[in-house]
């Protein structure tokens with residue numbers, strides 16, 4: 458944050474991700490749509506019952522053959538009829554804005570669908586004017602792929618195209634040919650696309666797979682990953698992605714996108730790169746625009762490590778410090794590509810992580826259903842839809858289980874649709890749903906609502922400095938959020954045992970604002986508070 462300037466809406470905002478296929482069906486076809494989203498806008502903002510988030514990021518709604526559920530686009534300037542029309546999209550933006558809610562589009566820049574007219578032209582001949590819009594190479598002798606690059610979705614990143622005998626590059630499915638971002642016309646075209654949506658009033662873009670947009674000019678082989686364990690690691694991890702991902706030129710793509718949105722007010726750009734802290738800071742440093750922040754997916758890496766306060770404390774302290782006061786960190790517990798957080802950790806620990814997420818300095822993202830404690834749903838093989846699933850026999854990459862219909866009520870199909878939904882509804886929907894949880898002050902929904910209430914009401918919780926604190930127990934991750942006027946404290950007990958902590962900090966007595974155990978009172982005696990297993994507590998100070 459720039460302390461001397463008024464914060465922008467996106468700085469330290471809470472952004473809610475909608476996966477449109479699964480949010481709300483309005484026309485009885487078993488698939489969510491834009492009218493469905495419009496009918497649910499009060500859920501987010503504008504009524505006393507609203508959650509109180511700042512923006513919606515909507516996963517792709519462009520026309521698409523849906524081999525990758527919208528991440529394979531055939532027209533960047535229209536809406537897929539399954540979801541609605543441009544007019545309905547305009548209505549969505551207008552209705553959201555009426556409520557003070559921002560709309561963020563998903564911008565798929567790395568690749569198109571194989572059915573996009575650009576690719577259809579490009580593949581016609583080696584001399585077609587669109588040929589260089591994609592990345593082509595001759596196969597090696599014997600028809601082998603041009604190099605050892607792998608697709609994230611499995612197999613080689615090259616597919617031979619019979620029309621010319623050359624191979625095209627695809628970092629994801631063969632249905633998703635990679636665009637060539639070294640080509641000026643591609644860059645110009647995306648400037649137009651960005652303009653098209655900004656004119657329609659959208660407030661920002663989540664830029665998909667930006668890390669893959671530029672590859673090594675010499676197409677060198679990636680080095681072997683000597684730590685790779687077959688059958689345990691994802692097949693994609695067999696090589697270190699030194700030449701096919703996160704090339705220095707990617708910053709140029711990010712800057713171009715930010716530059717293109719400069720003439721519009723307060724447009725937020727968040728880019729997708731799975732990188733470690735060092736590389737993340739390079740992205741922050743390389744981008745010259747204040748309205749950009751890279752996603753930080755490092756919590757997903759922490760999730761794979763042993764559950765311990767020390768691991769979270771060390772990462773968050775380091776990250777917050779490296780990002781510094783002039784920029785904004787981001788945090789994510791889940792999205793449409795990862796196992797839901799509740800499935801990883803169970804309810805009690807997920808509550809602790811929710812309290813952490815919503816009290817950290819940074820722009821944070823909530824994946825639909827996280828706020829009611831939705832979990833992954835086991836999908837029988839014959840009902841699987843994810844295009845990645847058909848290519849890889851590796852269950853950990855299948856993404857259908859975290860994409861199931863939103864659970865609104867205990868009505869038929871959880872209130873998502875009147876007909877059988879495209880993916881099965883979770884069996885727990887009679888209990889885990891918005892309607893039931895709204896009536897239960899102990900619920901996950903209530904916890905989110907309360908934390909969002911505090912975050913919106915307090916300058917310190919939203920914009921304040923992050924201050925690492927020392928707890929008595931090493932199992933407790935302790936920090937505060939501070940402005941010159943107020944300070945809030947957070948204690949997170951990572952152990953599954955009772956822990957006693959001091960209630961007096963620098964002569965100030967802490968007062969409990971909210972606990973992840975909700976209404977079950979916390980016991981505090983004089984100057985000591987007793988934290989229960991995996992309990993997270995938010996305190997004010999007098």
Ligand code: BGC
Pocket residue numbers: 525528529565629665666729793794
């Ligand atoms: C999206 C995925 C998608 C991939 C290819 C990702 O980063 O989040 O869902 O499959 O890009 O577009």
